[in-house]
Amino acid sequence: MTPRQIQFEALVNAYSKDLYRYAVWLCRSPEVAEDLVQETFMRAWKALDSLQDPGSAKQWLITILRRENLRRFSRVQPEVQSLDEMDVERITGLDDEFVQHDDHSQNLGMEQALASLSLEYREPLLLQVLGGYSCEEIAQQLDIKPGAVMTRLFRARQKLRKCFEDEDIVTDSKVK
Amino acid sequence: MNCLEYRRLMTIEPGSRDPELLEHAGKCAACATFNARLQRFEHNLGQTLAVEAPEGLESRILLRQSVKASRARRAWNQRIYAVAATMLLTVGVVSGWMLTKYTQRVQAPLDQLVLNHIHDEEGHLHERNDVQLAELNQVVNRFGVRADALPAQVNFAHPCPMRKDKGAHLVLAGKQGPVTVLIIPGEQVRERTAVRDERFEGYILPTRYGALAIIGEHGEQLEEIQRALVTTMRNVT
Structure with missing residues (x-):
């Protein structure tokens, strides 16, 4: 495996989950969020040589993701909708049977507040x-x-x- | 710092460890309670934002990247092959062209060969070396020719590769201008053969060692040059 490939895999392992969380709250769709994260890493792979400081890798990736999200908006104009309860549950998995009812209500409220x-x-x-x-x-x-x-x-x-x-x-x- | 300022700054940055903020919270019970509620709120916010990433996300990213990298490698290889093929084709075409030109020149009739030689080495027509007898003999002796005197002013005398063997290239001063004399070993001519193009004219004579070409510009007195050669250089014809 080349040093470049090793570096890329380390980036994916370290930051893909964080980027996904950011993306899902940015675009409010799990499917679009995953596409955004994948596209972000593809662009990161192409531009990996421009990453000079590994300490700023997360910021670098978030910058790429935000640009990619803006490009998405320039390609299509998605209708911005407020999330209903079902959407919130799809994002957060709050319909999980192990989540306690009180926490569920509280988090669902926070979800809806964030989405609004x-x-x-x-x-x-x-x-x-x-x-x-x-x-x-x-x-x-x-x-x-x-x-x-x-x-x-x-x-x-x-x-x-x-x-x-x-x-x-x-x-x-x-x-x- | 008052309570309003404290709560404003903490709301902006709940994780702040600013000593002034810490000091205020230590002295103000109401703000300490506010901070406790704020931290619970932040904990709740953090939990809410920390959604689970879909299973296999990393693997899907790495798979897509490896496919992309492999495509890029293939495209790169194709480009390399294309460049190599183009270079090979160019080398082939150029080599073929050069070979054709060379073959044409080598297989050309002797009169054309003589004219090509003079045109290719036109610079020698302008030489002014004032060649002496000994130097001339050094060049012509290997063909069994011996000069007893200079046939005319000799401006250039040098061994020169001909089609079949190394010959000699002489430039004498004629009445009109430079006259080229080529000693061409190994070539067979049956009789005196005329040579002419838009600038030069002359003839090729059969000799024991091969052929002798005497070429000057149009109107040059070549017969006089030939006589001088025959008179001063033994076995030249």
Whole structure:
């Protein structure tokens, strides 16, 4: 096996699951997500020599995946739909019989809340939670200012929490 | 830092280990409770996002890549073969062309061969070496020819490969211009044969060693040159 092939297989083993998670929440379809991940790795294989720093491999792959997703949008304009409960279960496998009922309800609520977030708020959150990006890195990736990233992250969490709790997390009357 | 600022910053980056934030949470019970709830929320968010990847995803990616790599290798090999075939064909065509040209030249009649030789080595017509008698003899002696004197001013005298054997190439000063004398061993001519093209004219004479060509530009007094050769160089004809 060539060193290039070894490097590629290591990348696939290390990051394909993370990329899939990111993709599935980005495009909200398990089938499209897998296609995106496969296409991302095919492009990574072609451009493997341009990866200089193995430490930045995940960011590099996410960048490729985001570009590939944009290309997908330029090819076809898929109808953006909010996920119904069945779609959410298809994504997360929450119809698994081993999931406890309480957790099921709670996670399903979170799923639906996430799905209802617009991409503008969802993507920075995905980059932070799944990608491990800092605000500055997210700003670079999305080509917006760090201040805008902070605003989007704040609002994204606020919207999600509002779905579960009546209490506004920041403007709580008890807060001084 | 006040509570509002703390909660805003923690909501933006719940995993922050900023010392100021940690210090505030240590002093403010309400914010510590807020943080505990926030961390539970983050845990829930993380769990929700961590969907299972489909089974065999890695294998499918590696399979697709190996098929693609193998196709690329085949395409690369085909390109290499195509280039090699083109090069081989080019070499073949060029070699064939050169062989044909060579064969044409080698099999050409002697008069054409003589003219080709002069045209190919036209530079010698302009030589001004002022060849001396001893030097001339060195060139012509191997054909049994011996010069007792110079037949005219000799500007160039050198052994030269002919069709069948190594001959001699002389350039003498004629009245009109340079006159080429070629000693051509091994060639058989029955009688004096005229040679002519758009620039040169002359003749080829049969000799004991083969043939002697005397060629000058149109209008040159070649008979005088021949007489001088015969007078000064024994066995030249």
